[in-house]
């Protein structure tokens with residue numbers, strides 16, 4: 001039986017506890033309970049009735065029975081025990097010690113030769129596995145804010161790199177007075193930015209683009225997703241008619257308006273129409289759930305109702321049509337790139353899907369290479385479409401930040417009180433006054449990001465900074481300035497926690513893209529250091545067979561024990577990223593390793 005349809009979400013039974021009274025035997029267990037339920041809060045999750053949090057079918061628990069048992073287990077879990085979660089189901093409680101993680105999670109792991117969607121789907125149907133995505137199955141998703149900042153940062157880097165001669169808006173208020181990154185003064189003002197997908201992560205795109213002063217034109221096939229983004233003020237307008245949407249976007253570009261426009265259509269149809277009308281966007285990307293061809297991508301040859309029916313009745317045919325459509329999608333992106341659009345992959349593995357299709361259907365490339373897009377992309381026949389013509393966003397824009405141990409640090413107030421987050425905002429702003437980008441983000445976030453579920457904040461902090469922030473939060477809890485503990489975590493898309501050759505580790509300097517020892521070491525070191533819960537996942541972001549990644553969460557509950565754990569974990573976790581990039585030969589990372597006492601050679605002298 002499919003695990004996707006079960007009893008349904010009960011908003012009373014699964015309400016996230018708030019305040020400072022414990023339901024569990026310690027704050028760490030309590031934090032895990034609250035964050036699990038927060039992940040499934042309808043304000044936060046995309047489809048709570050299916051336990052789906054975001055990213056195609058990224059789930060927080062395998063089924064409702066497993067969810068109920070996790071809740072019960074967290075309530076009985078002692079302060080010297082660890083709960084084991086196997087692909088969203090609790091399977092045991094074992095004796096450990098007070099500094100060990102209270103929860104150890106492994107999601108969607110398959111032995112490499114079986115690591116594909118076909119095998120996963122069979123296991124999922126039998127109820128033996130669930131897809132954990134990244135923060136869904138590791139209980140630290142905080143809604144679209146989690147991705148707004150990363151997306152904002154990416155578009156800001158694009159503006160700095162490609163549009164630094166654009167004149168900044170005279171009418172911009174103080175919020176726009178400084179660039180987010182230190183590298184330039186770019187703005188997307190007067191640019192047309194085309195993309196697709198308004199889901200859990202993709203829904204952040206319109207806001208991130210307008211925060212950078214650009215025009216966003218976004219295709220989405222499901223009306224309820226568009227409506228949700230309009231209601232939460234992430235999206236400004238929407239049209240059913242493609243031409244009307246394009247015309248409004250062109251008018252906004254002409255006037256230098258910062259506006260986001262959704263269009264109820266398939267990504268392929270929007271790009272085909274742009275080409276027919278000889279319109280070249282300034283930037284072009286995509287955030288449909290192409291990582292999951294069966295559940296996440298709707299072919300342009302059918303509507304949603306037909307798609308839902310065919311998925312159930314004839315999944316093989318559905319997959320064939322989805323792959324055909326993804327190939328066409330990439331073909332159109334490459335065409336627009338050749339006409340001048342700055343085109344990049346935004347972490348959904350669309351390029352690899354097109355490449356897989358090409359290899360099965362169009363290529364004379366030998367099938368031995370077909371499983372490994374990183375190797376085979378360079379062996380494609382000259383006359384074929386090069387599906388990897390455009391780069392991924394990490395090598396293009398983000399890697400220099402990873403080299404300094406910078407990544408998406410996030411925290412949530414377990415009290416449920418927004419004021420606790422405003423206090424932490426002030427603290428962070430005071431701690432890093434020289435970081436203009438951070439200051440600007442905190443001001444923007446406060447005015448433009450609505451909290452979803454437990455109040456939370458995200459910002460990119462690097463080596464040394466995360467440790468400082470965590471210890472300062474612990475002090476706020478210790479001295480009673482905030483009303484309950486703070487939970488600190490991060491995305492798996494981070495500096496030292498992931499091996500994903502089409503995304504975070506694409507085009508590494510030393511060719512170590514597919515080496516997955518790093519995320520394993522990351523999970524091990526965070527377990528050894530005493531993180532509150534640690535997770536190791538497979539397939540997040542880009543789908544089965546394409547990534548291995550680790551997550552960690554740590555609770556600042558104001559105790560001396562927490563202080564020691566925070567010192568270790570928040571130094572070691574980004575430190576893994578610095579070490580990983582230094583080892584791959586990046587000079588910035590080698591310098592960061594030396595500056596932060598992470599250089600092994602210095603230690604061995």
Ligand SMILES: NC(=O)c1ccc[n+]([C@@H]2O[C@H](COP(=O)([O-])OP(=O)(O)OC[C@H]3O[C@@H](n4cnc5c(N)ncnc54)[C@H](O)[C@@H]3O)[C@@H](O)[C@H]2O)c1
Nearest residue numbers: 055056197199200201202221267288289297298347348541
């Ligand atoms: N760049 C990043 O940092 C990052 C981070 C996390 C996840 N991702 C990846 O981004 C993708 C999107 O994530 P999400 O959480 O928004 O997923 P989601 O499943 O919540 O949303 C995907 C959206 O795409 C729409 N869609 C599907 N096919 C379409 C098509 N052909 N044309 C137009 N719309 C279509 C769906 O209706 C849905 O609204 C995933 O592949 C995810 O793994 C990227």
